[in-house]
Amino acid sequence: MKITEFGKVVRKARLDAEVSLLQMANELEVSSAFLSGMETGRKKITEEWLVKIQQFFTDRNIELPMLSEAADVSNKSVNLEGLSPAHQMLVAGFARTSLSNDELENLKKLLEAANAKKDKK
Template sequence: MKITEFGKAVRKARLDAEISLAQMAEALGVSPAFLSGMETGRKKIASDWVAKIQSFLDDRGVRVEGLAVKADVSNQTVSLEGLSPAHQMLVAGFARTSLTSDEMDNLKKLLEAANTEKEKR
């Protein structure tokens, strides 16, 4: 099975931290097969695992930007739980809209700018 964007990011971060899959699995209290399953898309990535993996990597001085988004893409689903009705409508509408490459690039830049502003606060 092909490695997902989430898996690529986590593997690169592990390599940067000089941590093997087995070492990370042991530290998180799971099997290497469990972590491998998340990296390759064989296993869905729960939001609590995104947080645990991010925390594990943060503790080792490695920050992975957009890990939760990468997990959503790997899972091929986005939870609307906890979002306002307006936000839910925006997400659903965006998912069903056909956009050109230029329009996608513009929206990506807008989202990146909004996230950068949010992180400053």
């Protein structure tokens, strides 16, 4: 089965932390098949598991700044709950807009700059 964007981020982090799938599963008290299911898209990545996995790697000094976004891509959905109506409309607008690769790259850089600025606060 093909690995998802979320799976790519998590597998790289496991390699960086020198932790196997089985070791991670044992520590998180789940089966390795469960974790593998999230990596390959057979299982949805819930907010609860996103937090647990983020904490697992934070405890090992591994940063995963785009983990939430990778989970959204892998889940093929973005939770709009808690966002202002204007923010919700912006997200929906992006989802329905055809942009060139250059335009997407410029927006990506803008978003990264905004996130970096937010993280410094």
